Amino acid sequence: QVRLAESGGGLVQSGGSLRLSCQASRRPIHTLVMGWFRQAPEKEREFVAAIDWSSTGLYYADNVKGRFTVSRDNNRSRVYLQMDNLSPEDTAVYYCAGKVDLGNLRTTAWDYWGQGTRVTVWS
Numbered sequence: 001q002v003r004l005a006e007s008g009g010g011l012v013q014s015g016g017s018l019r020l021s022c023q024a025s026r027r028p029i030h031t032l033v034m035g036w037f038r039q040a041p042e043k044e045r046e047f048v049a050a051i052d053w054s055s056t057g058l059y060y061a062d063n064v065k066g067r068f069t070v071s072r073d074n075n076r077s078r079v080y081l082q083m084d085n086l087s088p089e090d091t092a093v094y095y096c097a098g099k100v101d102l103g104n105l106r107t108t109a110w111d112y113w114g115q116g117t118r119v120t121v122w123s
Contacts, residue, residue, distance in 0.1 A: 002027040002112045004096045009117030012086055016121070020081040022096030022114060030074040033099050035059075036081045037107060038092035039116075045095070045107050049081060052102055059105060063089075086121045093118050 008020040020036070035050035049070040050059040058070060069082040079096060098112040 002029065002032065002098055004098060004112055004114035006094060006096045006114045006117035009094060009119045011120045011122065014087055014121055014123040016086055017082070017084045018086065018119060020083065020094055020096075020117060020119075022079040022081075024077040024079070024098070028074070029072070029077050029079070029098065031100070032112075033102050034070075034072055034079040035097045035099070035105065035110065036068075036070060036079075037095045037097055037110075038090075038119075039095070040092040043092075047105055047107065048094070050105050051079065057102065083119070086119075088121045088123050091119060091121050 003025045005023045012018050033052050036048040037045050038048050039045040047061050048064055049068055051070045051072050067085045072079045093116040095116045096114040097110040099110045
């Protein structure tokens, strides 16, 4: 089992930036595909970004492409989500997730989840 803990959420003005971090413990993450999801109030959890084991494969949802950047540091068992040019539509609880295989990136296909960190963007 791997434990995931997100941090870095907060309140930010529209157009601003935040950097989320996900710290993994109990198991090294270099064998896991890592991802970020978010869930806005009264909406379903949605995929945001994913990164493969070696950081050569990066995947983004269309509505964050060009604004968000996912990265990882396997030596520190950390995954990051740099979020730039934020808008109120990005307001959500952001979750870190991990899975063994790369194939299916849908929400139901992930094995490990963090507790989430809240991001609120005000205009």
